[in-house]
Amino acid sequence: MKRVVIVGGGFAGLRAARALGDVSEIEVTLVDQRNHHLFQPLLYQVAMAGLSPAEIAAPIRSLLSRYQNIHVRQEQVDRVDLTHRRIVTGSGEIDYDTLLLACGSRHAYFGHDDWEEHAPGLKTLEQATEIRRRVLSAFEEAEREADPERRRALLTFVVIGGGPTGVELAGALGEMSRFTLARDFRNIDPKLTRVILVEAGPRILPSFRESQASRATRDLESLGVQVWTASPVTRIDAACIEVGRERIETFTALWAAGVEPSALNRTLGVSLDAQGRVLVEADLSLPGHPEVFVAGDQAHFSPDSSSSPLPGHAPVAMQQGRFFARTVRRDLRGEPRERFRYVDRGQMATIGRRRAVCEIGRFHFGGWFAWITWLVVHIYYLVGFKNRLFVVLQWTWSYLRYGRGARLIIAKEWRFYSSRLAP
């Protein structure tokens, strides 16, 4: 029995585990600190009250329950003992013959960790619910605020970072304030909400063609989003954001400006790139450790020495997860290792509920057709893990109805409402 340990139940880990399910010579243990797999490409929808957490997440345990050779453990991994081939968790040690590290990434504040409190990132369901709480509470507070200055600040939302996540957050914010909330308030006009997308670089969506970025900018502006490029943020506190000498009064800032890989990387004692990702071999293994693999956001993989590393996208992680499983099976049969080859199927970003930009190979397009493409691709992959027609129908409906979505303000502390004075 070959013991395969997979750390992380994201796109890479889940695909790897599934591809090793029911292989009789292999026993798989998947370890994750969370109990659920999260469909991150739609996480911004939870933050913007369009979807409920359970609609884009499912217990890893039940996703893998039909494979008798897979064990799932909800646990935190403290470190990897490469010499003795075991991982050390909070409750003990787990030995491995082959290891896959696929722990993903988290937000990076480039040395300004104190910014996190005022500008949360969007990587987990907790963060999404917290962002939802902040955004909806800002409108509620504005409704009862008498001071026009403060009301204006309450109705100003700043999204920092012009990559796909930032663009999707800003577009959803623009749309929510203009359409969903428009009729619900009496003292404020949600249409006057200011949404500002701040990007340090010369343009948004840097990984897309310039024409697509311009198109996305126009689409954002039609939803009332102001796009500020070449605007590095220099300060964030509870009531304002500074961009160089300019100052934006706001109580709600969202961070989508950068990620760093799992802190586990620094405990491995191997060479990392500037962002902290592990520099892996052509077969995704750790240099000098052919039995240890790194995949997804945690790895730095360049197709060849001259090209830039693969981006931290779900398709990269899924293909690397499946490649890992294939490699384990080839090893079992004594076949030589292959090189990982990424099949680039393109990239897309959605702007609000009607528009998107897509780049698929030589094709690039935007508008309504791109949005339909975006929808079909996301439904297809959501089916991949939820695997039930009705869930998809339900989800499509939830997505389309938007205005009646999950607009709940849920407190951070569960005892909050029971321990305070009425009502």
Next chain:
Amino acid sequence: MKRVVIVGGGFAGLRAARALGDVSEIEVTLVDQRNHHLFQPLLYQVAMAGLSPAEIAAPIRSLLSRYQNIHVRQEQVDRVDLTHRRIVTGSGEIDYDTLLLACGSRHAYFGHDDWEEHAPGLKTLEQATEIRRRVLSAFEEAEREADPERRRALLTFVVIGGGPTGVELAGALGEMSRFTLARDFRNIDPKLTRVILVEAGPRILPSFRESQASRATRDLESLGVQVWTASPVTRIDAACIEVGRERIETFTALWAAGVEPSALNRTLGVSLDAQGRVLVEADLSLPGHPEVFVAGDQAHFSPDSSSSPLPGHAPVAMQQGRFFARTVRRDLRGEPRERFRYVDRGQMATIGRRRAVCEIGRFHFGGWFAWITWLVVHIYYLVGFKNRLFVVLQWTWSYLRYGRGARLIIAKEWRFYSSRLAP
């Protein structure tokens, strides 16, 4: 313009506001510290991972947005100034000509407030999510626990209180462990889970007939729930519960044993009953203050001096809310006040996913037919506030699929996972 202020957006407050919507001579302000109306009869389903919060809650603001004469404010009410006819909130004062207090109730620990930490009650979405987190985490921890004693304690769940909520929680716990989770674990057998329903009184469901309570007990036992009656709890801490001299080792206790009305009552300076509810007149008004009304769980109303007060059920609150609106309109027309009359349409409690007990007038029945009745009644009332066929279909599906429900463990602290070591 007559200024009507309603405090609380529960069953009483929401029905009252709706019945005053679009009445041109009246301006309504509804104040609630939450932004959402909650369909509490199904809250236990959120705690037991069968439904998502958004499926049983909706923003008060959007439920009332079509009535131009209704303002909604999310705010905490600190006290009522009866003399000057105004309520005092965190951000100021609101004057009223007529006031409805309908703030509901919260859990009461009968002088043992320190028990709340170890045995949370079930009144809010936050509490439901917290209970879900504790229950699911106990199974996860048991899966990786090597010590059999501790594993047994982790798989022991105690529900305190044998009223409808306690019965529903215990039944859902029994069913979840026996059916939903059965295939998902490798090291533990969820079927060995112990669920104990502890009741201080001589039997469960004291408001039901004895024969119905026996039937419910048998139904619970068929789901593996042990029913302990005449068992007052004497101690609760993090690792055990004491019932007299007996001691149950458990890490998960849930409180469904008693409620007390809003703390606002004690600030009114009027006579309260032993439980702290306001003793109201025949028209639900405050003695000496015909312009102030109290409804729902917050009020003590007896149909006549000899009978016991109406229970804290949703139908009572809804009828009282509508009665209040009718009274306001009669006042406007100068008609004399009427006495509130409660139309008792019966009571019901569900046990797991196939059985229930119902009492409707002279009829009482149980089993599958009672469960269908329960389902139809709850769907009917859920439509009452969500008002969309598709939501009902979606909800019915979510309810029936159960096993694929909202089994997410979401941390209490949003930054928890971003600020700790990997993965």
